[in-house]
Amino acid sequence: METTELLFTICNTSILVAWGLLIFTPNWRFTVLISKRPFVPLLLSIVYLYFMIANGGMGSVDFSSLEGIIALYENSSPELIAAGWLHYLAFDFWVGCWILRESKKKEINHLWIVVPLLGTFMLGPIGVLLYETCKLFLKK
Numbered sequence: 001m002e003t004t005e006l007l008f009t010i011c012n013t014s015i016l017v018a019w020g021l022l023i024f025t026p027n028w029r030f031t032v033l034i035s036k037r038p039f040v041p042l043l044l045s046i047v048y049l050y051f052m053i054a055n056g057g058m059g060s061v062d063f064s065s066l067e068g069i070i071a072l073y074e075n076s077s078p079e080l081i082a083a084g085w086l087h088y089l090a091f092d093f094w095v096g097c098w099i100l101r102e103s104k105k106k107e108i109n110h111l112w113i114v115v116p117l118l119g120t121f122m123l124g125p126i127g128v129l130l131y132e133t134c135k136l137f138l139k140k
Helices: 003-024 029-036 039-055 066-074 078-105 110-123 125-138
Strands: none
Touching: 003 029, 003 039, 003 078, 003 110, 029 039, 029 078, 039 078, 066 078, 078 110, 078 125, 110 125
């Protein structure tokens, strides 16, 4: 297995474990630690940086149009595609940790935030929308 595929597989599998901790063991000391400190996003960021260097950077990318973004992905290397995916994984997990911490501060029962956490894991911004809706519903 080549380096890009190996690193991608490790990151993609590890994030499942990290999300599992947020969802199933929110009060375990290790889960509390990774939700308070950005260890997981930082590790993903290191691999992201490796992929960006291996790709030779972004080149000239037009981020101002949908066509520019489509062209970025149509003409890119496996490393750049993997970096893009790690970008999602890192930020979605960061947001999931924020949801977990804030829900604890607001004393929201964890069962209420399982669906928002899953939504954040699978659909990013939809999870945030679900969490904010949950807070409105619970008046928190």
